[in-house]
Amino acid sequence: MTTSAALMWFRRDLRAIDNTALFQALQAHSRVVCVFVLDHLILAPLPDDDRRLAFIHAALQELDHSLQQHGGGLHAVQGNPAVEIPRLAQQFACDAVYCNRDYEPYARARDAQVAARLAAQGIAFQPCKDQVIFECDELLTGQGRPYTVFTPYMKAWRQRFSPALTQPRPAPLAGALALPPAQLRLPALADIGFANATVADLRLPTGRSGAQQLLQDFGDRLSHYKATRDFPAIKGVSYLSAHLRFGTLSIREAIALALQEESEGATCWLNELIWREFYQQLLWHFPHVASDSFKEQYRGLVFPGKEEWYAAWCQGRTGYPIVDAAMRQLNHSGYMHNRLRMIAASFLVKDLLIDWRRGEAYFAAKLLDFDLAANNGGWQWAASTGCDAQPYFRIFNPVSQSEKFDPEGKFIRRYVPELASLDDKAIHAPWLAKSLPAGFELGRDYPAPIVEHAEQRELALALFGRK
Ligand SMILES: Cc1cc2nc3c(=O)[nH]c(=O)nc-3n(C[C@H](O)[C@H](O)[C@H](O)COP(=O)(O)OP(=O)(O)OC[C@H]3O[C@@H](n4cnc5c(N)ncnc54)[C@H](O)[C@@H]3O)c2cc1C
The missing domain is CATH 3.40.50.620 (HUPs)
Structure with a gap:
């Protein structure tokens, strides 16, 4: 020294x-x-x-x-x-x-x-x-090129990885840190023109202590992660994304948790953390993805979706309950479950035929865990414009996704309370129900679908198929 x-x-x-x-x-x-x-x-x-x-x-x-x-x-x-x-x-x-x-x-x-x-x-x-285990050029293909497909990247990551890489850095040494003068102390939020009240509204434990609390809580549920992670009504995921984004939790601590047990849940969770690094390295090697499609053939694609459809999607008023519940969760809490991010993103691009970048920007403005690499990667995956994306012809059906991942409509009832009285079948697609509860009127109490999925699906196939 x-x-x-x-x-x-x-x-x-x-x-x-x-x-x-x-x-x-x-x-x-x-x-x-x-x-x-x-x-x-x-x-x-x-x-x-x-x-x-x-x-x-x-x-x-x-x-x-x-x-x-x-x-x-x-x-x-x-x-x-x-x-x-x-x-x-x-x-x-x-x-x-x-x-x-x-x-x-x-x-x-x-x-x-x-x-x-x-x-x-x-x-x-x-x-x-x-903030990552491997960065920049540390993991390249045999030809010395960046990986653009997740599975070989994940395999190479796991091969290079050793638990020693999660060894925590030692704590600060006493006596070496400088004390700030009064004029450089952290100002209150109000003193820089922001409202204090929002901290209480976050409903997510904050700071380093919040990260540790969530990590501990998730540790008890890790082995069930694979089985529960796709169901938004269940507490199956870690809710650690904002902490990983702002570094109140280190990636080494997160991975150390995944290594603590041998279970399907732990393997699956580690894979998600590797997805995080996959998108980080992708953004590093291909910074143009921040503003354009990774796949060249989709650049310049003209999306014909209507402005009022975009507004309805943002507000959670599309008439598709699972999409609306997802968007209302985002607007209400700044968080959206991963399965719902995929459904809401697919719906915007493939059903409403709106440019994925507008959805990406909306998520960027609203998500507490907004991370350019992960958000862009997720949107380009759903829009089929990304490197290792959902093929353009595989289009989520919002009703069957809803039936599969929120079978009893619990999540929908939480965020779209006007549908709470509908039965477990009708709640996924009220417009198809043979009968609706007395006093409930579709179009008055809850929007009728703003588009017809089957029709829009054909239009999306034609739009993307032309390229
Ligand atoms: C359209 C779309 C947009 C997204 N935008 C973001 C974003 O802005 N910020 C963000 O952190 N994640 C984003 N994701 C990925 C994922 O949805 C969130 O990381 C996850 O829902 C956060 O909840 P969790 O911490 O409980 O996740 P868990 O399931 O507990 O996963 C643990 C961690 O792994 C990472 N992770 C999980 N899935 C992914 C993924 N598919 N890609 C990259 N990292 C992942 C995150 O850091 C997450 O905290 C997006 C996904 C989609 C489909």
């Missing part, structure tokens, strides 16, 4: 424990200044009750507390990171800036700018691998 100072720049890794960049900064430097930048470019377009900001703020408060327990604290500034990071590095006489690598196009451009400005000041920029 040298008697030098370093800046630790937190981004999507909001924890002091098992944090690669923080650990490396503390190993190499005698004083470490921990910083979070409230990025104006990201904050400016957000509504003042944005759920994500409430989640991030709660995580930052816990991070600050955790750093304080090790003698330091979190320094918070507002502005443009490309300006603020070099400025702070100079102000605190740092020799180096550490951070954990982020693979999204905006982050890559921002980090390149920061690195160039730091270099001009003679300060080193040290990005570390932290």
